[in-house]
Amino acid sequence: GAVVSQHPSRVICKSGTSVKIECRSLDFQATTMFWYRQFPKQSLMLMATSNEGSKATYEQGVEKDKFLINHASLTLSTLTVTSAHPEDSSFYICSAPGTGVYEQYFGPGTRLTVT
Amino acid sequence: SQQGEEDPQALSIQEGENATMNCSYKTSINNLQWYRQNSGRGLVHLILIRSNEREKHSGRLRVTLDTSKKSSSLLITASRAADTASYFCATDEGGRGGSEKLVFGKGTKLTVNP
Numbered sequence: 001g002a003v004v005s006q007h008p009s010r011v012i013c014k015s016g017t018s019v020k021i022e023c024r025s026l027d028f029q030a031t032t033m034f035w036y037r038q039f040p041k042q043s044l045m046l047m048a049t050s051n052e053g054s055k056a057t058y059e060q061g062v063e064k065d066k067f068l069i070n071h072a073s074l075t076l077s078t079l080t081v082t083s084a085h086p087e088d089s090s091f092y093i094c095s096a097p098g099t100g101v102y103e104q105y106f107g108p109g110t111r112l113t114v115t
Numbered sequence: 116s117q118q119g120e121e122d123p124q125a126l127s128i129q130e131g132e133n134a135t136m137n138c139s140y141k142t143s144i145n146n147l148q149w150y151r152q153n154s155g156r157g158l159v160h161l162i163l164i165r166s167n168e169r170e171k172h173s174g175r176l177r178v179t180l181d182t183s184k185k186s187s188s189l190l191i192t193a194s195r196a197a198d199t200a201s202y203f204c205a206t207d208e209g210g211r212g213g214s215e216k217l218v219f220g221k222g223t224k225l226t227v228n229p
Binding site for chain 1: 150155156157158159160203215216217218219220221222224
């Protein structure tokens, strides 16, 4: 099946610094990718839709200036958490639709800890 | 917004027993999907059921969908310790037809004791 990778899998950073998370579709192209965050023992919350060649679409309540998304190519989307704070500590997961209309493939997630 | 609501939030059973998880949603949908997540890992797609389907099987999984009640259930038969994970339902948003955005429920944490 299709594979989506994320890098890094874990990152620890200090308050005030920025962290970039990469999401790659390894064997297929994705004009759209989705970014979710998941707090411990909770569900996934959609943050934004990343669109290749155009601006990302953010969900209500998500700060676009804090969570910068760049969909640079058909296989790569990046999420940059700017000026990270401890409350940004979370599990960030990306997904990309497959060839079927309803298929989605999820990355393994990135655990961000802000100290 | 979280549309799907799973019930129960946590379920603990013995190996060999069946596990049933339920999900309710609020808006019209084109399809409903179930995913599995091992602790600290990404999601794995289990099964998709379309709005015009009432029941679907895949191996030890059985999914039902009742659009009149806006609910779905996931049954895992003859459970194994390896089935221990969190299970989430997800719906396409607002029934827009082909929308790829998914709205996830809160999940059911299943523990299968050997």
